[in-house]
Amino acid sequence: MSKRGFLTQEELTVKIGEGLIETIVVAFTDHYGRLMGKRVDADYFLDSVIKSGTHGCNYLLTTDMAMEPVPGYKYANWELGYGDFHLVPDLRTLRIADWLEKTALVICDLHNEKSHAMESIGPRSILKKQLQTLEADGLQCFAASELEYYLLENSYKQAFQQGYQNLTPAGYYLEDYHIMQGTRNEKYTSAVRRHLKNSGIDIETSKGEWGLGQHELNVKFAEVLPMADNHVVYKQCLKEVADAMGVSVTFMAKFQSDQAGSSSHIHMSLWKDGQNAFVGDQEFGPVKGSDLFRWFLGGWIKHVPDVMPFYAPTINSYKRFVDGSWAPTRLAWSYDNRTAGFRVVGSGASLRIECRIPGADCNPYLAFAASLASGLDGIKNKIEPPECFIGDIYAAAHLPRVPYTLAEATTLFENSEFAKSTFGTEVVEHYSHFFKTEQRAYDTSVTDWERKRYFEQI
Known part of the structure; x- marks a missing residue:
């Protein structure tokens, strides 16, 4: 059994089946530390996202506070077309979002769509690199x-x-x-x-x-x-x-x-x-x-x-x-x-x-x-x-x-x-x-x- 508030995949499946969880917030932080991401239907999360992740526009790591795309970044820009990165759920972070109705939340790592490596500029990636040392x-x-x-x-x-x-x-x-x-x-x-x-x-x-x-x-x-x-x-x-x-x-x-x-x-x-x-x-x-x-x-x-x-x-x-x-x-x-x-x-x-x-x-x-x-x-x-x-x-x-x-x-x-x-x-x-x-x-x-x-x- 998981720690209070956290959910294993099996516990999540049971709660979804019982109608206690209907929505999963799939999120990461931008440079400011704000949570960004998507709300995912619970069944779709089990069928797809938990296995294959989901996608987000890589402009989210180049915007300002007002969500304006900022020129001058090498990572993502208009010339490169603002493609996607991959949101990979870290299932160790899967938890009930108790303040929201029938909702769970999972924090994601950001991976490159082509190489599948972690995006080096992602805030969570930067901390994980130090943890490797x-x-x-x-x-x-x-x-x-x-x-x-x-x-x-x-x-x-x-x-x-x-x-x-x-x-x-x-x-x-x-x-x-x-x-x-x-x-x-x-x-x-x-x-x-x-x-x-x-x-x-x-x-x-x-x-x-x-x-x-x-x-x-x-x-x-x-x-x-x-x-x-x-x-x-x-x-x-x-x-x-x-x-x-x-x-x-x-x-x-x-x-x-x-x-x-x-x-x-x-x-x-x-x-x-x-x-x-x-x-x-x-x-x-x-x-x-x-x-x-x-x-x-x-x-x-x-x-x-x-x-x-x-x-x-x-x-x-x-x-x-x-x-x-x-x-x-x-x-x-x-x-x-x-x-x-x-x-x-x-x-x-x-x-x-x-x-x-x-x-x-x-x-x-x-x-x-x-x-x-x-x-x-x-x-x-x-x-x-x-x-x-x-x-x-x-x-x-x-x-x-x-x-x-x-x-x-x-x-x-x-x-x-x-x-x-x-x-x-x-x-x-x-x-x-x-x-x-x-x-x-x-x-x-x-x-x-x-x-x-x-x-x-x-």
């Missing part, structure tokens, strides 16, 4: 992503019609850890906890966060690929339940300039033979750990500038990196210190590294791939981390800072020999064009800020 060394990676979001009383349609202005948060004072404000929002939060649990995602806690209407719902750690899958399902569930209830949630990294940003802190540890390989007897400041721990941490910190757009992929991502805002601004590590970009937490079997840099807008496959690749390079090259920092890292102006704009981060990524050797030149070129397209869209847009500042006064 990890597994060759006899290691496992366990991870968790802590997602934060804002809950608003407006529906998505109302927010759109209002131009996303004058929206009403679900709270009216800073509610960090407040039970009373959490109770006011429990109708929504309890629903998503229940739906996630019934969809195969183990729930830990939910709580108010530091912004007006901001919340965090934490799920249990898992192996890194299933964790990335869970992250995607989590966001889809929360958005669709909000939509059904006439409210909305946003995973923007910085929803309001005067409010806390929303993060996706990544917790990660390596395991070998059923044991946490970070555990050791060596002293690193206040932490005891192994050489693997030390070198993984060293590589992870060192390569942040090389892979920053995989942690912070949008213009808005960089509005979050403000001193004194709970978001990291400096590249340093410390033990249980929330001013650090890298916060080491736990001890013994729970010892792990928390990277506080990614925002809630990250694509989890890319963020996990960047984290894992950086740490593994640290182990390979025995990269030493800096000294453990004790104190307020926001006040430590001498420490190197995170890139503060998407343009800066994209330039570093595009020119990074580490990124090219790790992910491949094709991937770096493709994603550099993607991030530049996002930057260009912003640079050519006239904003409300400009009108308010210049309309009369200039």
